[in-house]
Amino acid sequence: MAPPSFDCAALLCAEDNTSVMGFDDEVDEAMDDTQQHHHHDGSNQNHGFLGDFLMGFPLQSDECLRMLIERESYHVPKEGYLMRLQSGVLDLSVRRDAVDWIGKVHAHYSFGPLSAYLSVNYLDRFLSAYELPQGKLWMMQLLSVACLSLAAKMEETEVPLTLDLQVGESKFVFESRTIQRMELLVLSTLNWRMQAVTxxxxxxxxxxxxxxxxxxxxxxxxxxxxxxxxxxxxxxxxxxxxxxxxxxxxxxxxxxxxxxxxxxxxxxxxxxxxxxxxxxxxxxxxxxxxxKPVKGVSASxxxxxxxxxxxxxxxxxxxxxxxxxxxxxxxxxxxxxxxxxxxxx
Structure with a gap:
């Protein structure tokens, strides 16, 4: 699959607050649908995770568990992805840098644990299905921003504007429209299966x-x-x-x-x-x-x-x-x- 055409790799974002994320009407409708998925399904997953301990919900049934396990195969990277990483076909260091950057931004905004997991899940699933151009590190950075942005929209009640999201010593800063186009590419590549089983x-x-x-x-x-x-x-x-x-x-x-x-x-x-x-x-x-800490190394x-x-x-x-x-x-x-x-x- 040919890589998408982007107008510019590193532009400052010029978004304002007149719309949700500065989207066109068509994109607005698409992302509104994503938000509806969050409010409809996301809270259920949160509650299910804490179970009796927090929400007083009964333990999910065996049948519910079976159905979740049947669904989980749709939310994992394609077969052969791990082998491509281990063989060096895909650069492990590039993935590691992307995960590290996601972790920095996640900690900076105190997002919930599920946002971090979903961000990396989207990243791996996308890379397993779509071949990014070699040697263009800005493309991987753009993908990381898009995956974290989508995960935050799915799971967080408060989401920074895309310019504010680009912290953590980002090597490139992308304008809003560029990130939105990448988000749509991720959504279509993942077949809009964003409420992943984790x-x-x-x-x-x-x-x-x-x-x-x-x-x-x-x-x-x-x-x-x-x-x-x-x-x-x-x-x-x-x-x-x-x-x-x-x-x-x-x-x-x-x-x-x-x-x-x-x-x-x-x-x-x-x-x-x-x-x-x-x-x-x-x-x-x-x-x-x-x-575990090495014996003899100070606790600090x-x-x-x-x-x-x-x-x-x-x-x-x-x-x-x-x-x-x-x-x-x-x-x-x-x-x-x-x-x-x-x-x-």
């Missing part, structure tokens, strides 16, 4: 099933969020489906505070392939082991996150529902969020 769709179910039907404590939810976000940094977890990642994360988190029979815990996870969950669990254990040095996504894992994360924000770290201090501009201004 590990957050399953984590409360698996935590409760493995924990003998007891609602998971706040600490387990906090830890699960951190581990899920850490899985998007590298590429090794692209091998696994969201349900498999969620099951492996749940086993890993609960295994940190209680003695678990791993095989019995895996058998509690319905509708997933047990062997794949075990392989994912082993990958998570390796990731956790690698993240070892506690410094090694990447922007590490900042999300170490800082006080919050999971946002329609009306409630729950801090996930009891002893963390909270810094004021930068002033954001409402989307419907």
């Amino acid at each position: 590990p957050f769709s399953f984590i409360d179910y698996f935590l409760q099933r493995i924990n003998d039907g007891k609602p998971p404590p706040r600490s387990s939810i906090c830890r699960s969020i951190g581990l899920i976000l850490n899985t998007i940094k590298g590429v090794e977890f692209l091998e696994f489906r969201p349900s498999e990642v969620a099951a492996a994360v749940a086993i890993s988190v609960l295994g940190e505070t209680q003695v678990l029979d791993i095989n019995k815990a895996v058998s509690c996870c319905l509708f997933v392939e047990k062997e794949r969950v075990l392989r994912c669990y082993e990958q998570i254990q390796e990731m956790v082991l690698m993240s 040095v070892s506690s410094v996150p090694q990447s922007p996504i590490g900042v999300l894992d170490a800082a006080c994360l919050s999971y946002k529902s329609d009306d409630i924000t729950v801090g996930s770290c009891a002893n963390s201090h909270t810094t004021p969020s930068p002033k954001r501009r409402k989307l419907n201004r």
Whole structure:
């Protein structure tokens, strides 16, 4: 597929507040539809993630879980994407830089965890289906901005203008219309499947099933969020489906505070392939082991996150529902969020 034609790679944005994002009428209608998907479906996923712990909702049924697992194959990168990354056909360092930049902006605006996950999900799915021109780093930066912008529109109640979104030492700054055109290319390439099934769709179910039907404590939810976000940094977890990642994360988190029979815990996870969950669990254990501070290194040095996504894992994360924000770290201090501009201004 030929790359899109862009008028300019690096222009300052000249948008104003007379429309939502300075779109043409046709684009406005398209993005309004995206926002309707957010209000209709996004809140349900938020509530499902927190389950009984926050909203008092009953645990989703086995049938609901089965349907989600059937849908998840539509929200993962195309087959062969991981092999292309590992073989060097696609530049791993370019993807890593994109994920790092998304993490910086995500932390800057204190977006919810799902926004970070969706941003990288859109990025990987797009790259698996569309070949960007080689040697044009600005195209990857533009794609990163578009993916983060779309994820924020799907999950955040307040979304910065596209110029304000381009922080975190951006090498290029794009004008609004250029980003909007890239957003439409992403939307069409992903077949408008933006309310993706993610590990957050399953984590409360698996935590409760493995924990003998007891609602998971706040600490387990906090830890699960951190581990899920850490899985998007590298590429090794692209091998696994969201349900498999969620099951492996749940086993890993609960295994940190209680003695678990791993095989019995895996058998509690319905509708997933047990062997794949075990392989994912082993990958998570390796990731956790690698993240532990080296013996002899001072606490102040070892506690410094090694990447922007590490900042999300170490800082006080919050999971946002329609009306409630729950801090996930009891002893963390909270810094004021930068002033954001409402989307419907």
